[in-house]
Amino acid sequence: MTAAVDEQYMQAYMKGYMEGIKAERGEAEKPYLDVEDVRARYGGIGKPKAFDIMNAVRHYCNGGKLNHNGMILRSELEYWESIVEKRYIERLGDNRKTR
Numbered sequence: 001m002t003a004a005v006d007e008q009y010m011q012a013y014m015k016g017y018m019e020g021i022k023a024e025r026g027e028a029e030k031p032y033l034d035v036e037d038v039r040a041r042y043g044g045i046g047k048p049k050a051f052d053i054m055n056a057v058r059h060y061c062n063g064g065k066l067n068h069n070g071m072i073l074r075s076e077l078e079y080w081e082s083i084v085e086k087r088y089i090e091r092l093g094d095n096r097k098t099r
Contacts (some may be wrong), residue, residue, distance in 0.1 A: 008025065032071045041077075 033041070038050040057072050058064040058079040066070055 029074065030080075031075075032066060032073055033077060034071050038077070 030037070033054075035047055035050045035054065038053055039047065041044055042050070044054070054070075054072050057076050060080050060083075061072075061076045064076055066073060
């Protein structure tokens with residue numbers, strides 16, 4: 001049992017250590033997404049479709065917290081993705097392996 005606890009401790013320690021290194025280098029994820037980030041997230045979709053997705057997210061989140069036409073919060077997009085019916089995700093260009 002001690003070996004399992006030690007292994008879990010080392011895994012958690014290394015995860016925290018790597019996150020600290022990423023934060024120090026400035027590699028942490030941005031809290032907001034612009035149109036290019038949305039395009040990249042959905043496998044290189046066009047700008048009009050990316051803006052449509054951003055508008056849908058803002059519409060569902062009562063206008064969004066950023067109050068900006070060209071940006072949405074990452075948390076808003078993830079919330080919107082969690083409620084979208086799975087049959088529509090394929091139409092959005094979601095090429096992720098896990099669905």
